[in-house]
Amino acid sequence: MKITDIKVYKVKPRWIFIKISTDEGIDGWGEMISGTKTETVVAGAYEMGKRIIGRNPMEIERIWQELHRSFFRGGPINGTIVSGIEMALWDIKGKYYNAPVYELLGGAVRDNIMVYSWIGGDRPDEVVESALDRLDRGFKAVKMNATEELHYIDSFKKVQEVVDRVASIRNKVGYDLEIGVDFHGRVHKPMAKVLAKELEPYKPMFLEEVVLPENEEHFAEIAQHVATPLATGERLYTRWQFKNIFKQGAIDIIQPDVALVGGILETRKIAAMAEAYDMAVAPHAPYGPIALAATLQVDACTPNVFIQEQSLGIHYNKGFDLLDFVKNKEMFQYKDGFVELPTKPGLGIEMNEEFVEEIAQEGLIWTNPMWKNYDGTIAEW
Secondary structure, eight states: OOEEEEEEEEETTTEEEEEEEETTSOOEEEEEEOTTOHHHHHHHHHHHHGGGTTSOTTOHHHHHHHHHOSSSOOSHHHHHHHHHHHHHHHHHHHHHTTSBGGGGGTOOSOSEEEEEEEESTTTTOOHHHHHHHHHHTTOSEEEEEOOSOOOSSOOHHHHHHHHHHHHHHHHHHTTSSEEEEEOTTOSOHHHHHHHHHHHGGGOOSEEEOSSOGGGGGGHHHHHTTOOSOEEEOTTOOHHHHHHHHHHHOOOSEEOOBTTTTTSHHHHHHHHHHHHHTTOEEOOBOOSOHHHHHHHHHHHHTOTTBOOEEOOTTOTTOOSOOGGGGBSOGGGGOEETTEEEOOOSSBTSOOBOHHHHHHHHTTOOOOOOOOEEOTTSOEEOO
C-alpha cells in the first residue's frame, strides 16, 4: 500500500481536517489545530505531506520519527501537523485490519469513558443554570473557566467573584457534580496562590493551568498551598516537554492533546510515562470530531485516563458543531455522563466529506480573543 494524495480542509468554526488517500482505496482522516495560524498550518501540512507521498502508511512510527526529527523540531505548528498526519495513518491502518485503533495498541482496558461538559463560556456566567442542565442530562462532571482578565496583582474582588461562582454550583448540587476549574494560564503566580487557596474549601475536581506552562517551576510552590489536584499539559508537545513535569512531581493530572502532542501513539507513550509516576490523565480535546475520535481511541486502551474532555456545545462552536460533519453521530452520544468505546475500524468515525468540502469553500478565519487589563497591558486569554 502507498500514500497517493493529501487534502487539507479549513472548516468553521476553527478546525483543520486532513485526509490521506492510498492506492488501495483506504482513506484516513486526521485533525490539526488552527489556533491563530491557520494558513501556516495548512501550508506546512502540504509541505510536510509531500515527503510521505509514495510511502507505506503502515510504517507509522518510522514516518513519525522522520517528520518530527528535523533539525528545528517541536513547536505547536510542527506538532499539530505531525499529529494530524499520524492520526490519519492510524485511521488507515485500523481500516486495513478492520479493527479500532485501540485494538492495535493493546486492546481495551475499560468498558466506557466518563466525559465532562464545559459550562460558563470565556467570561464565565450563568454557571448554576448550566450546571443544573448538565446534571439533568446525566453528566457527572463539568468544567468552567475560572476568571476573565487578571493582572499580575489584582483586586481580591475578582478572586471572590470566582469563588462565588464555584460556591454557587457546589451549594446547589452538592457533590453530585465534580467541578474542574480552568485558570487557563490567565492567572500569574502571585494571584494563582491566592485563588487556588480560596477555592480549596469547595473541593474542585482539579485546577487546570494554574500558571502558564513556561512558568512550570511555580507548580511546586502552588502545590504546597493546596491539596486540590493540579492539571496541565494542553500546550505541550511530545514526551520531551513532559519530562520536567514528571520529574517535578507537583502535577497530578496531565492533559496531552492528541492534535498537538504528536498524535495517538505519542499520547499513549506520555500516558504510560505518567502511569509510572502514579499520575492521572484527562486528555485535552476541545476541538473537532476527528480529534475527539482519535482521543477516545487512546482513552480506551489507557488505564490512568479517568475522564475525557469533549466539546459538544462548547462556547467556541458557533454555527457548526461536531455532529454536523459526522455520519455516525451515535459515536458521540453520551449516557449518564459516559460514552461507549468506539467499535468501527480505524478512528471509528465516518466523515461527511461532501459537507466538509462544501463548508471548506467558505474559508476559515479564527483568532483567539485579545484581552487587555484595566491599564491597557496585554492580558492572557
